[in-house]
Every structure is written in structure tokens, then in C-alpha cells.
Amino acid sequence: MITSQPLTYTEILAQLVAFPVHGxxxxxxxxxxxxxxxxxxxVAYHTVPDETGTKEAIHCRIGPATDGGIILSGHMDVVPTVGQPWETDPYTLTEKDGRLYARGSCDMKGFLACCLASVPLLLRSRLKKPVYFAFSFDEEIGCMAGDLxxxxxxxxxSEKPAGxxxxxxxxxxxxxxxxxxxxxxxxVRGSQGHSSRIKQEVDAIHEAARLVIWLEDKMDSLIAAGRIDPRFHPAHTSLHVGTIQGGSAFNIIANECRFDWDFRNIPMDDAAAIFAEFAAHCQQREALRRAVFPGFAIEHVPMHPPVPALDTPETAAIVxxxxxxxxxxxTGTVSYAAEAGQFSNAGFPAVICGPGDIAQAHRANEFVDIAQLEACQSFLRRLAEELS
Known part of the structure; x- marks a missing residue:
């Protein structure tokens, strides 16, 4: 792997984007x-496998086992390219007009490449506090490995990283x-029958529609109550229904309807409390409609574990x-989910800071500006100096 000449971040990035590992x-x-x-x-490393043995996270320490080190974290997976009109091979790094194009070049293998390219620098620096790499899997499907x-x-x-x-x-x-x-x-599971018996049955679609409206009304009530954080865009907790499926024919009362929904909460709003309120409302609907159909039921299946919000104080040392x-x-904030809240909850004050523009992520012709990667390299050089 190692030659007489260390690999540049561009050479490393070309290797990383060639692995089409999707979430x-x-x-x-x-x-x-x-x-x-x-x-x-x-560099000695540790792996953290998942239960299937087909995935693993990686972490390592470069430098002495002393308190006060810094964790550099990123994910190895990317989103798919299916259906996107790419002008270049998404899994071959292509340089054009000061940009590097490929799936993951921006989100977020560019950061990983910069970290790995900094290994020779970190090793020859006389670090007094360590640098840790923490590379995860399945971030793109819900930050599945962040807590792990x-x-x-x-x-x-044995030592405690500072952030x-x-x-x-x-x-x-x-x-x-x-x-x-x-x-x-x-x-939502209701009864089934002829559509003319709508009052004698419980139509799952009708009941699901009521729940969808409840979610929208809840979002509006949070806004009306002043639950606003102007650091974010939008500046409030959002509740959104993305898909809905149910029914088999126009004249058959639907016995099942399901919908996928999410909410993205600002730090001041308690995610668990919002869900608990919705679940309590659903229980009330169950009690009411079981008078018509005893088998009426509403079930909630989490698509992935909750991803916590992040709200690091401006006065924190990591900031x-x-x-x-x-x-x-x-400083700023982001409205997308990331593993920063998970690291913060584990006791490591966290910030999000990396090269590239999130506007380029998850789309055709994803790219990262070379100037951004150069800025990241400078950032890592200063980190080595800071910890030496």
C-alpha cells in the first residue's frame, strides 16, 4: 500500500469513490x-462489526493515550445513483474546472480522503494529544452506526477525547x-366490505387521512406556540408524510392503509414527547372506532432508531x-441529520465541519471543489500543530 511517495488526497479519493457501497x-x-x-x-485500528458480519465501522488513535484529543468522524457509505442523469461515471473520480466529480466526493469521502492523507503528517508530528479517526457505516439510511x-x-x-x-x-x-x-x-388496520357500508365499517384510508391531518396540525401548533429557532431553515420542527398506500378498489372499504412519515425536530422540541402525543391520539382513535369494528388497530414501526438533535453551546471548547x-x-446550523448528535450524547462535544456544499450531495454530478479539499488539508495541518 505505502510507496516511497505518500498518496495525495486526490489519489485516495479516487480509490474511495470506486467502492459503490450504498447505505x-x-x-x-x-x-x-x-x-x-x-x-x-x-497505525493500529479497531473494528466495530454489525450483527451480520457484512459491515464494520473503523476507529483508531494516532498519538499518545492522553486526555484532550480530537475525534475526526465520517461515514463510508453513499446514496445510490439509480435514475440520476450523470454526465460522468459516478464511481470514477473526474476532475473538471477545479472540481472533482463522483458519488461521495462531497458527501463525504472527500473528508475521509483528507483525513487519510494527513496520516503521514500526524505520525511525524510530535503530538501531545491524540487524533482519532471514526469511520461509520449506514449513515445514509439513518445514522445506524453512530451510537455504536x-x-x-x-x-x-482509557483516556477521554475532548470532542x-x-x-x-x-x-x-x-x-x-x-x-x-x-x-x-x-x-392502520380497519374492516373490509362494500363501499355502501361506509358507516357500518371502519375504512383504514379514512382513518389514516385523519392521522395525516393530525400530524400537519401538530406542526402548525408548534409554530403557533412560538417553538421557533431562527438558526435553522425552516426554523421549526417539521412533520412530513412522504408515502401512503392502501385500498384495492374504489368500491371496497380498505382494511389496511400505511404511510411513511418523519419529523425533524429543532433542539428545543422533545422528539419522544411529540411521538408520545401522536401515539396517545392514535390510542384514542382505536378506542373510539373499536365500537364499530373490534379489530381496528394502529401500529407504528420505526424505520430506524431516532437520530438526536445537536445543540453545542457557542462557548464550548470544541467550537x-x-x-x-x-x-x-x-457558526451555523444544518437541517439535515448527521452523527454529531450521537457523538454529543456519548459525551463528546461535537461540531459539524467539512469540505463541500451540501447542495451538491445526493444528486447527479455530485462534486467537491478542490479549493474546499485544500481548505480541509490546511485545517488538519493546523489541528496537528494545535495538538503538538
């Missing part, structure tokens, strides 16, 4: 490449907040560090 798929191909790279430099990885770092090392920098695309601006997200499938390393002294 939910086995990731051992890209994980093995990264492990081989670390081994080539003599953050917990593994907390439990593996975590999650390298999601932020144009190298420190982001101190993110919305949380919960995603559910709600299944001050990110400002110094980037030279950007303003």
Missing part, C-alpha cells in the same frame, strides 16, 4: 482498503446545531477550536 449494503470492500492503508503506516461507533470509542480508550468534528459538507464553516430525525411507518482551525469565526 444498507455490506461495506467490507471499502473498510478493508482503509484498514490496509492504516496498516501500511503502522461513539460508544466503542468511549469504551475502548468530535464530524466532517459533513459545511463549506468548512463550524456548525453547532443539527435537527434530529425520527422516521416511522404507521399502519472555539473549530473556529481557530478554519479561520471562520461565525
Amino acid at each position: 444498507g449494503e455490506g461495506n467490507l470492500s471499502i473498510a478493508n482498503w482503509i484498514k490496509d492503508y492504516l496498516t501500511g503506516y503502522g 461507533l461513539a460508544g466503542a470509542i468511549r469504551d475502548t480508550y 468530535a468534528i464530524i466532517g459533513e459538507p459545511s463549506m468548512m464553516m463550524p456548525m453547532v446545531g443539527q435537527k434530529g430525525i425520527m422516521v416511522y411507518t404507521t399502519i 472555539d477550536l473549530a473556529k481557530r482551525l478554519t479561520g471562520v469565526y461565525t
Whole structure:
């Protein structure tokens, strides 16, 4: 793996984007490449496998086992390209007009490439505090490994890291907040019969429609109650129904209807409390409609574990560090989900700060500006100096 000339971040990125590992798929191909790279430099690593043995997260420490180190975290998986009108091969890095095009170049293999390219620098620096790499799987389908990885770092090392920098695309601006997200499938089970008997049966579609309206009304009530955080766009908790399915014919009362929905909560809103209120409302509907059909039921199936919001104080040391390393002294927030809230909940104050523009993520012809990767490299050089 290691040659006389270390690989540049561009060369490493070309290797990483060539692994078409989508969220939910086995990731051992890209994980093995990264492990081989670390081994080539003599860096000991740990893996955190999932229960199937087809996926694993990776973490390692470079530097002494002392308190006060910094975690650099990112995910190895990407979203699919199916149905997107790419002008280049999405799994071959293509340079054009100062940009690097490929799936994951922005979100977020560019950050991983910069971290890995910094290994020689970190090894020859006289670090007094360590740098940790924390690379996860299945982030793109709900931050599935974030809690697992953050917990593994907390439990593996005897020393205590001072904080975590999650390298999601932020144009190298420190982001101190993110919305949380919960995603559910709600299944409504009613009775079945001729459509002329609508009052003698319980139509699952009608009941599902009432629940959809309840969710929208709940969002509006939060706004009306002043649950606003102007740091985010939109500045409130959002509740959204994305798909709905039910029924078999226009003249048959539907005995089942299901809909997929999510809510993205600002930090001031308690995600569990919002869901509990919805669940209580559903129980009331069950009690009411069982007088007509005793088998009426509403079930909620989580599509992935809740992803917590992030709200790191501006006064936190990790925020001050990110400002110094980037030279950007303003902060922001993001409305997308990321693993920062999970690291924060595990005891590692976190910020989001990485190269690229989130507007380029998840779309055809995804790219990252080379200037952004250069800025990230400068950021990592300053981090090595800070910890030396």
C-alpha cells in the first residue's frame, strides 16, 4: 500500500469513490482498503462489526493515550445513483474546472480522503494529544452506526477525547446545531366490505387521512406556540408524510392503509414527547372506532432508531477550536441529520465541519471543489500543530 511517495488526497479519493457501497449494503470492500492503508503506516485500528458480519465501522488513535484529543468522524457509505442523469461515471473520480466529480466526493469521502492523507503528517508530528479517526457505516439510511461507533470509542480508550468534528459538507464553516430525525411507518388496520357500508365499517384510508391531518396540525401548533429557532431553515420542527398506500378498489372499504412519515425536530422540541402525543391520539382513535369494528388497530414501526438533535453551546471548547482551525469565526446550523448528535450524547462535544456544499450531495454530478479539499488539508495541518 505505502510507496516511497505518500498518496495525495486526490489519489485516495479516487480509490474511495470506486467502492459503490450504498447505505444498507455490506461495506467490507471499502473498510478493508482503509484498514490496509492504516496498516501500511503502522497505525493500529479497531473494528466495530454489525450483527451480520457484512459491515464494520473503523476507529483508531494516532498519538499518545492522553486526555484532550480530537475525534475526526465520517461515514463510508453513499446514496445510490439509480435514475440520476450523470454526465460522468459516478464511481470514477473526474476532475473538471477545479472540481472533482463522483458519488461521495462531497458527501463525504472527500473528508475521509483528507483525513487519510494527513496520516503521514500526524505520525511525524510530535503530538501531545491524540487524533482519532471514526469511520461509520449506514449513515445514509439513518445514522445506524453512530451510537455504536461513539460508544466503542468511549469504551475502548482509557483516556477521554475532548470532542468530535464530524466532517459533513459545511463549506468548512463550524456548525453547532443539527435537527434530529425520527422516521416511522404507521399502519392502520380497519374492516373490509362494500363501499355502501361506509358507516357500518371502519375504512383504514379514512382513518389514516385523519392521522395525516393530525400530524400537519401538530406542526402548525408548534409554530403557533412560538417553538421557533431562527438558526435553522425552516426554523421549526417539521412533520412530513412522504408515502401512503392502501385500498384495492374504489368500491371496497380498505382494511389496511400505511404511510411513511418523519419529523425533524429543532433542539428545543422533545422528539419522544411529540411521538408520545401522536401515539396517545392514535390510542384514542382505536378506542373510539373499536365500537364499530373490534379489530381496528394502529401500529407504528420505526424505520430506524431516532437520530438526536445537536445543540453545542457557542462557548464550548470544541467550537472555539473549530473556529481557530478554519479561520471562520461565525457558526451555523444544518437541517439535515448527521452523527454529531450521537457523538454529543456519548459525551463528546461535537461540531459539524467539512469540505463541500451540501447542495451538491445526493444528486447527479455530485462534486467537491478542490479549493474546499485544500481548505480541509490546511485545517488538519493546523489541528496537528494545535495538538503538538
